[in-house]
Each structure stands twice: as structure tokens, then as C-alpha cells.
Amino acid sequence: MLRGRLNVLHWPLRVKLAVLFVLAVFVPVTLVAVPFASQRREVLLRDQAEAQLETLGPFGIAQAERTFQALGNQTEQMISPLTRFQGLNPDLAETIIRSGTAEGPVMQLMLDRASLVRVRLMAIDNTPIIDAHRQNDGNIEFNYYDETYTAPTRAEQLIAEGRVSEETMLTNIYPGLSGDPVIDVVLPFQTDDDTTISDEDPGYAVFTYDLLLTAQDEVIPDVYRTLLDIPKTDQPHHICLLNDRGQLLSPTEDFDVWSDMSASPGFGAAQRGETGISEYTSMMLNADVMSYHAAVDFTNGPRITFLIETPTDYIEEQAFEEGLFTLAIVSSGVIVLGLAATMLGASIVTRPLNRLTFAARQIVAGQFDVELAEMNRRDEIGQLNNALSQMIGQLLHAVSELEAQVDERTRNLELTLEIGRAVTSIRDLDQLLETVVNLIRDQFDTIYHAQIFLVDARTRQAQLRASTGVVGRQLLQHGHYLEVGSQSVIGSVTAAGHAVIALDTSHNPIHKRNEFLPDTRAEMALPLRTGNRIIGALDLQSTRPDAFSQHDVDLFQGMADQLTIAIENATLFAESTARLHEIEHLNRSLTQTAWHQVEQGREQRTLNASVGLAETAVTWSPLQLEAIQKRAIAEHIEDNIVTFAVPVMLRDQVLGAVEWQVPLDRYSQNTRQTALELTSRLALTAENIRLFEQSRRVAQREALVNQISNKLTVSTDVNQILQIAVRELGLALQSSETVIKLQESTFPTENDSIQLDE
Numbered sequence: 001m002l003r004g005r006l007n008v009l010h011w012p013l014r015v016k017l018a019v020l021f022v023l024a025v026f027v028p029v030t031l032v033a034v035p036f037a038s039q040r041r042e043v044l045l046r047d048q049a050e051a052q053l054e055t056l057g058p059f060g061i062a063q064a065e066r067t068f069q070a071l072g073n074q075t076e077q078m079i080s081p082l083t084r085f086q087g088l089n090p091d092l093a094e095t096i097i098r099s100g101t102a103e104g105p106v107m108q109l110m111l112d113r114a115s116l117v118r119v120r121l122m123a124i125d126n127t128p129i130i131d132a133h134r135q136n137d138g139n140i141e142f143n144y145y146d147e148t149y150t151a152p153t154r155a156e157q158l159i160a161e162g163r164v165s166e167e168t169m170l171t172n173i174y175p176g177l178s179g180d181p182v183i184d185v186v187l188p189f190q191t192d193d194d195t196t197i198s199d200e201d202p203g204y205a206v207f208t209y210d211l212l213l214t215a216q217d218e219v220i221p222d223v224y225r226t227l228l229d230i231p232k233t234d235q236p237h238h239i240c241l242l243n244d245r246g247q248l249l250s251p252t253e254d255f256d257v258w259s260d261m262s263a264s265p266g267f268g269a270a271q272r273g274e275t276g277i278s279e280y281t282s283m284m285l286n287a288d289v290m291s292y293h294a295a296v297d298f299t300n301g302p303r304i305t306f307l308i309e310t311p312t313d314y315i316e317e318q319a320f321e322e323g324l325f326t327l328a329i330v331s332s333g334v335i336v337l338g339l340a341a342t343m344l345g346a347s348i349v350t351r352p353l354n355r356l357t358f359a360a361r362q363i364v365a366g367q368f369d370v371e372l373a374e375m376n377r378r379d380e381i382g383q384l385n386n387a388l389s390q391m392i393g394q395l396l397h398a399v400s401e402l403e404a405q406v407d408e409r410t411r412n413l414e415l416t417l418e419i420g421r422a423v424t425s426i427r428d429l430d431q432l433l434e435t436v437v438n439l440i441r442d443q444f445d446t447i448y449h450a451q452i453f454l455v456d457a458r459t460r461q462a463q464l465r466a467s468t469g470v471v472g473r474q475l476l477q478h479g480h481y482l483e484v485g486s487q488s489v490i491g492s493v494t495a496a497g498h499a500v501i502a503l504d505t506s507h508n509p510i511h512k513r514n515e516f517l518p519d520t521r522a523e524m525a526l527p528l529r530t531g532n533r534i535i536g537a538l539d540l541q542s543t544r545p546d547a548f549s550q551h552d553v554d555l556f557q558g559m560a561d562q563l564t565i566a567i568e569n570a571t572l573f574a575e576s577t578a579r580l581h582e583i584e585h586l587n588r589s590l591t592q593t594a595w596h597q598v599e600q601g602r603e604q605r606t607l608n609a610s611v612g613l614a615e616t617a618v619t620w621s622p623l624q625l626e627a628i629q630k631r632a633i634a635e636h637i638e639d640n641i642v643t644f645a646v647p648v649m650l651r652d653q654v655l656g657a658v659e660w661q662v663p664l665d666r667y668s669q670n671t672r673q674t675a676l677e678l679t680s681r682l683a684l685t686a687e688n689i690r691l692f693e694q695s696r697r698v699a700q701r702e703a704l705v706n707q708i709s710n711k712l713t714v715s716t717d718v719n720q721i722l723q724i725a726v727r728e729l730g731l732a733l734q735s736s737e738t739v740i741k742l743q744e745s746t747f748p749t750e751n752d753s754i755q756l757d758e
Contacts, residue, residue, distance in 0.1 A: 038320065045315040049235055049290050050277050056237065056308055057275075057292035067226040068301040072168040074220055075185040075207050078109050106132045110140055115213040115220050117176065124203035126159050133208075136178065155184035155206040164188060164204060170301040173211065173249050180212045181249055181257055183223075183302065211249075212257075224250065236314060240284055240307035242267055244295075249304070255284060266293040266307045279312065288312045352385065359388055412555055415443045419559055423566030427573045433466030436563055440540065440556075441468045446547045447540050449517055451475070453482070453490050454528075454536035454567075460484045462494045462537060471516045488512035493525040493537045499553050500525050504545045522547040526560040530568055538563065621645070624657035633672060642667040646675045650683040658682065704732055 110116050110132065118133040131143040154171035158164050169186040176182035185207045214223045241249040246262025248255055261267055265280035275294040282289040289309040297303045352375065359370045372389040375382040419439055426432040437450040451467035464480040467473070482488050485495035492510055493500040502508040502523045511523055520541045528536040538560045542548070626634035627645035631654060635644035644667075645659040658679050662671060708728045715721050722740050730738040 038326070041318060042315060045235075045318055046290070046312075049310050049315060052235060052237075053277055053290065053292040053308055053310060057294060057306060060239065060306055060308065061294065061296050063226060063229070064296070064304065064306075065298055065301075067221060067223055068170055068298055070221045071183075071209070071223065072170060072185060072300070076168055076187060078113075078207070106130065106142075107140055110134060113217055113219050115209045115211070115217040116207060117178075117182065117210045117213070118206075118208035120155075120206040120208075122155075122159065122204040122206060126156055133177065153184055153206075153208065155186050155204075155208075158184075158186060159204060167300055170298070172302040173243055173304070175258060176208065176210060178210070179258075180210045182208050182210050184208050235310055238282075238285060238289075238309045240264075240266075240309065242305040242307065244271075244303050244305070246271075246305075252284065264307065266291045266309070267305055269293050270295040270305045270307070282309050282311075285309060285311060290315075356385055356388065359392075411443070415439070416555075416559060416562075418443075420562055423562055426566070427570055429567065429570040429574060430465070432566055432570050436559075437466045437468050437472075440559070444540075446542045446544065448519070448543050449541040451539045452528075452536060452563075453494070453539060455484060455494055455534060462490050465536075475514075475516055482512070486512075489523050489525045490537050490539060493527050494534050497527050497529060497534050499527070499557060501548050501553070503548065506545075517541060519543045521545045524548045524552065524556070526553070526557050528560055528564040528567065530564050535564065535567065620657070621659055624659055627657045628654050633675070637664060640664040644672070644675070646679045648679045648683045648686075650687055655683055655686060708732065 106119050110119060116134075118131070120128055120132070121130040122128055129144070132140055133143075134140055154174050158169055158171060163169070164186050166188055171184040171186070173181050173183050187205045187207070189203055189205065209220060209223075211223050214220050215225060239250065240261065242261055242264075243249055246260060246264070246267050248257055248259040248261050251257040255261075261283055264283050266278065266282075269278055270293040273295070277290060277292055279288065279290050281287070282291070289311050291310070292308040293306065295303065295305045355372070359372055362370045370388075370392050372385055372392070375385045419436060423432060423436065426435060433452045437452055440450045441447055449468055449471065451472060452465050453462040454465045455462050460483065461481045462484055464475055467475050467480075482490045485491050487510065489500050489502055489511055491512075500510065502511040505511040505513070505520055505523060511520075514520070520543070522542040522545050523539065524541075525537045525539045527534050528538060538556065540548070540556065620628070623634050623636055623643060623645040627647045631647055631649070633644055633646050635642060637643075640663060641661055642664050643659065643661050645657045647657050648655045658675070660675060708725070711724050711728060712721055715724065726738040726740055729735070
């Protein structure tokens, strides 16, 4: 029994074909394609990584140059408050020190800049005259001229070596008093003439910045962030900044600042003057890397070694994944092709004969609508199949074509009318777009997904605004959009302004595959245009290749034109509604503000009047308060007397309330309506009175100003003009004392003001 199953001759034909296909195709293709794809991917990734490093390295160096220049420029702007101290000799410096006039500008500079931890004024002979440094508790300590006081830094070394010229100099980065990396900016004092500065004169100002604190400084640029901020790429990069001793200047999660990295091969190559790309094992990443290394001496600035490292294991991992992906693709293709070959071989004789027999029996029974697939084969089966197909095809062709055309045109006309009714009756834009795409998808069998994009004129993006089904909701939640002019159907139609069709998405490069719509085999997009402006696109997708024809283009373009008009109308309606609401809100705000000002300007904050009472109430009644709070009529019935209060409303703002008392038998809906109309008229009358009073006050103020101006123009003497001005202003403002001061200098004199007491 087992030997019979192992006999190849007893296997089914489809099994034989499948085994033969695997041995002849799958094994050779797998052995060749997978290693080739993996190796090709690795070479490509290495070339890409090297190109990125060669670009990022000079970019980082140029960015560092700009950062140090910005730091120097910011420091040069701070030197102006200290220029008054240039030319000081030690004796005069002691006088200034005792008076404390130097502490103010220096302390203000350090308080305004969190990263400025030390400021020194130095004589040309390198003697410190003023030394202010920030302590750990944040206080600023001042040390003055003292030959015994020494705290040398890199700045003193530059000055002692005579390397400081008339330009601003930046020292190398070194450990500060707190251990943080700091940098000195040395600025020479410049005299306004050709006078000679003696050795005791302060020749330099030295500003020391803590680089770890520049991120907290609102004035000084964040040095670390700009030095380490390089463009993001698809491959990981790690930046390492070292000084000329190989100490780490840029701390990481695993390494502190000043960590010794001098053993790094990249640092050694940079110190030897080699600038470029090399591969080695990184001390920071503890992995093999491809690195860009360069030692840079910045103009009037520090010397820094740049290392930009990319792990090579990332490249190998990507290459391995490419090999797996290729294997998966090859396996899937072989399986599909193997099944197809098996089914084809098994059915090459039996299935065609069965189909032909069944078709012949239907024809004998009088059913001529039998569909036979045309066979491109020259044997007897093919000839028989073609003869039967031609016989029944000629009979049904004319009738079926006529019926199809009539049905299609009738259906298209009904759908066009339905969409026309929908777009003319809906004013909400989102509801309009959703209704249209759902109607198109539900009514057309060839369309399984429809969506509408609208172009954002500001960003030049075609943003998805309506899409059918669950997939459509997911795309809308993701904020799906395509760039105008991008390599896609939507990008092309929004840029060109005419219909774009991808009849077979598997071979058309203009189609951009969407992972949410994997079944799309044909796509057509039509522009939504108004005049010469493209406002969006109508996108239709089908699961069948070649699903759209020129007739479909004409039909759906008409729908798109109708939709464009409806979109414009809905947009205008929404804008008009929004402006109307905005005007109403502004009117309410202006009314509320104006009446609030009226109440603030009156001594009596509540206006009262009454008829039929012994005296006028000076406070709100409970019923009036209830009407004001409810913004509606409040009423109370007691002893056949109805007391009701009506709020006085103006532009949806409550100005007050009116209270009536009427007999119960005379209280009706007509009474309430009359009270509402009276309070409405009362509100309008009060508003007119307020506007009249406001206009009268403005006119009085203008008249007073004109009167005083006329009196001032009579005289040409300044003192007389000032006397007239203070007298008229005092009378107009009812002030007991009026003063006009004219000040020319920092310290006032007795001639700087004229005063009139009344």
C-alpha cells in the first residue's frame, strides 16, 4: 500500500506538476535571489550611511562655527555697559571699587543671563581689576584689585601669550569652578582715539559661560543644543564632541562630561589631521561603527574634535531583513505560481470538456445566454469552444448591448438627479461630502471606495475630507493627505486640473499604494474646479483593472462640477453664519461694556422708578432678581394679585427688570406679551439715551480741547504758553495744583519745571 503511494506514476497530475515546479524554480531562485538581495542591500546602506556622514559632518562644523560666532556677538553686545571703566589705573580703580559703581552693570548682566557664571575686567598686564563669579547658592561674589588674588583660566593664557588682538576671542572649553564645561569669551577694550593704554589700564573683559546652563538662558544661545542638533535621517547617528585632550565635552546617558575618550580611533585619526570616514569599534556605543571624524580649529575660537558615529549592526540588520523579505516574496510567488500551474495542468482537458457539454445542453434547451470563455488553443477542444461561442455570441450581442446601454444611462441619470437633489439641499459641508461619497459607492457596482480631497491653499496639501466605510473613518482619523503635485493620482489631478486614471495600479507608477486600501486595482480622480482654481478632487477606486472608460470620465466629471458648486455654496454659507455669530457676539460684548461703564460713572449704581407705591424701592426685589437670573418672566400670585417681573434685555444682555402688580382676573397671555414689548422698547430707549449722553460728553471734551488750543496759539513766548496751559488745565480739571515739567538731563534743576498752585 505504501509502495503504491510512493510511486510517482500514481500521483495526481496536479501533485506531479507542483513537485516539478518546486524543484525546477523555487530552489534555484531561492539560492540566488536571497543572498544577492541581502548583499546588495548592505552595500547600498553602507554607501548611503557614508554619504550621510559626509554631509552631516561639514554641516555640524558649519553650525558650530555659527554658534560660536553668535556667542561672541551676544557677548559683544554686553560690553557697552562696561566701557566706562576703560582707561582705569589701579589708584582710580580703588576709588571706583569703594564707590560700588561697577557692581551694578556687572551684576545686572549676570542676573539676566543664567549661563554667565563669571565676569572679569583685566588690565593689559593680566592683572584682575574686577572679578565677579556666581557661587553654588546663586549669589554673586565680587573680588577687586588684589595682586595676591589669582584664579587663572584659559583666558589668562591667551592674554599672556599675546594672542588676543582687537577681535573677540573664544578659548577652548575647560572645566569650570563647579566642574561643568565652560568657555571664556575675551573682548579687548577699544579707545575712541589714538591715546595709548598703559599696562595698568583695563585692556580686556572676560566672560565665562557654563555650557550646561545655556539651555536655561533666554539671551545666550543654547550651545549644546545647536552643536548636537543635526538633521534626522533614516539611520541612527551619535555625535561625540571632544577637546584636544580627548575628553568628552558632550555628556550622554552612559558617559559623564570629561570622560577620557582619547583611545578612540576616530579621535586619533582626527588628531593626525585626517578628516573623513573610517570604521572602528566605538568606546561610547561599544559597537562597530562607521564614523566621520575631524579636528576643527575655529576662527578666534576653540579647537573641537567632531565624531559622528553610525552603528554598522543597523546596516547588517537591515540587510538581513531585506533577505528575509526577499525570501518571503519569492516563497509567496512560487506558491501562487505552483498552485496556478497545478490547477492549469489538472484542468487542461477535463474541465473544458465538462463546460462545453453543459453549454451544449443549455443551447438544446433554448437558453442562448450561455457564456463561454474563448480559448486560444488549436486542438479540437479549442475549435469546438470557439464555434459554440461565436454561435451564441452573435445572437445575444445586439440585444445585450442595447439593454446594457439603456439600463446604464437610465441609472446614471437617476443617480445624477439624486446627487443633484442632495447637494442643493445640504448646507453643512461635512454632511454634504459624506452624503455624496456614500451615494456614489452604493449606486455604482464597479466602485468599492470613494473619497473627496480638498486643497488647503496655505499648505498646498490635498486633505481627505470624506471617505466611505470603516477604512474611510480610519483614514480621516489619521489625517490622511497628499501633497499637490506629488507622485500620486490625487497629487497629479490637483496640480494638472484634469482627470487622471490609473487603469491598472500594479503597473501604473502614478498610483500611490495605500495600505488601508490594498484591493485597489483601478483608480480615477476628477478635479473639483471653480474657474481656474482647483479646490479638490473626487477619487474613485475599483477592485477590477480597467474599470473606468471615457464615458465614466464624462459622467463623473459632471457630478464633480455639481459638487464643486455645492461646496462653494456650503463654504459661503458657513462663512456667513460664522460672521453673523461673530457680529452678534461683538454687539453683546460692546453693549455689556458700555453699560458697565455707565454704571461705574454714576454715583447711584441702580436706577429706580415706581408708580402706585408709597416710595421707590432702592434694592432689587426677589422677583426682579429671579427674572434677571432666569432671563425670563418671573411671577408670584397672592390674594388674587399677580406680581410679575420682566427682564429688560438688550442684545441678549440683561440691563435690569420691571415689576408689575395686576389683579388676577386681568392677568393673561396678552398682558405678558404687552409687558415684554414694553420692556423691549424701554431697553432701546435707554440705549439711545446712553448713546446720546456719550456723544454729548465727547462733544464737550472736544470743545474744551479746542478752546484751550486756541488760547495757546495766541502767544509765541514759551513761558507764557506754559502759564496759560497750566491755568486752563487746572480750571478744566478743577485741580488745586497743576505742574508741567520740561526735563533735559538726568538730574532736574530749578529751571526745568513751571508750577502753578491754585
